[in-house]
Ligand SMILES: Nc1ncnc2c1ncn2[C@@H]1O[C@H](COP(=O)(O)OP(=O)(O)O)[C@@H](O)[C@H]1O
């Protein structure tokens with residue numbers, strides 16, 4: 001697209017006409033400003049602690065967090081915690097996908113099955129799954145089982161519901177085209193319903209991801225013997241603020257990385273969405 | 279009227295009704311349609327909007343249940359969809375997850391009538407036939423409206439149907455692209471040697487394309503009149519400015535207006 005109207009210079013700079021004489025700064029402005037603001041914040045944080053404006057016992061500081069992080073790496077405990085949480089996440093999320101996707105497809109495709117299951121799905125989807133934790137711990141204990149269960153319950157509904165919506169909202173025109181060529185139910189399902197559901201499914205996975213992380217952390221804080229959430233709970237109870245901060249950073253970073261990855265996949269499939277045509 | 283021994287398509291007293299939710303009553307849409315199309319002919323259908331043109335085409339394709347009368351293809355009654363017929367819908371409805379080539383071979387894939395290699399060869403031929411060589415691996419969202427409608431036509435032609443059913447295929451295109459596509463369609467159909475039924479609400483389009491124009495009455499529809507288009511077989515856009523063309527246009531326009539007036543859609547002048 002080229003600018004054909006007189007635009008304010010700040011906007012005109014963003015058009016492709018300006019590309020050849022764009023400086024490194026112009027092309028990366030957002031990133032550069034963002035980086036500077038974060039770095040400035042970290043310096044201010046460190047400085048405020050050094051000047052004793054705030055108490056490091058409560059606020060920690062960037063350097064203290066780095067020190068704590070490397071100590072934890074040396075002790076080796078953080079790997080154990082990461083592995084525990086990672087396995088809980090992987091199993092729970094994997095199970096939710098394996099069960100949620102086919103069930104969502106079936107519920108979207110068969111009205112009767114949907115009528116049978118919908119009340120349960122709606123009720124559970126509306127309940128904050130965290131509220132089920134005491135029950136889950138009674139059933140599955142405080143180890144792996146309860147965490148997998150809470151991650152599963154946190155993620156399976158967004159995945160299931162989005163898949164179901166995807167199957168239900170298949171464009172009627174596509175169905176007409178397939179039928180006109182003589183497609184059987186099975187062919188209609190494989191060549192039309194399934195592919196048009198992919199973008200919805202990915203959205204479901206991305207939404208599920210956030211719920212899964214909350215599930216793990218809260219689950220481990222509630223009762224566990226290892227894991228990032230457990231580590232944070234222990235460190236918090238003993239006023240090791242630096243270690244709590246390390247935990248927060250680990251969780252935030254893994255959440256951001258995984259969400260970003262799914263967003264990239266989603267973007268690739270965005271053009272599969274029917275409403276993006278024309 | 280010159281009718282070949284067995285018409286390619288023949289509708290005899292075709293009746294179709296739908297239950298209407300709003301008035302809680304069954305509504306007759308087609309009230310005894312009689313129409314036949316000879317092999318190699320292109321017949322256009324025009325008529326007031328909502329009169330049942332799409333319903334008729336759906337019945338010929340085998341998508342819509344028939345309540346009375348019948349549709350014969352080569353003398354055999356239609357009961358379901360078949361590879362001898364193919365539909366081109368107004369909305370191009372190309373699958374956004376398939377490339378141009380994959381869209382074009384869709385029907386062959388569904389009908390499982392060729393090996394994969396033959397299927398792709400045939401797909402490439404058709405992409406070329408509709409003038410899109412080089413775009414085989416593009417996705418629909420990368421194409422213009424006119425190009426998408428070409429892919430749509432190629433997709434319908436791919437399984438080599440004998441009767442092509444087109445339901446206002448150019449309605450969503452701008453005027454210039456539409457005229458261009460009209461010329462292209464005639465070329466394509468000539469090369470592919472197909473029989474076609476074409477619905478349009480553009481009278482000039484109907485006259486330009488067809489050998490005969492069937493004018494449907496207001497709902498419940500019957501064939502009000504069949505207008506022979508006695509224009510030279512070779513059609514060029516210049517034809518649209520000739521007196522004969524304009525006379526036909528005025529004549530058909532009057533027929534449709536009568537029908538619209540009858541149902542109060544338009545007040546007769
Ligand atoms: N599947 C259906 N169910 C109920 N009514 C329908 C259905 N299909 C078409 N109709 C009705 O039949 C009439 C004719 O529709 P249609 O064939 O699409 O008209 P046209 O193509 O001539 O504009 C309309 O009144 C429409 O509401």
Ligand SMILES: [Mg+2]
Pocket residue numbers: 331332333445
């Ligand atoms: Mg119609």
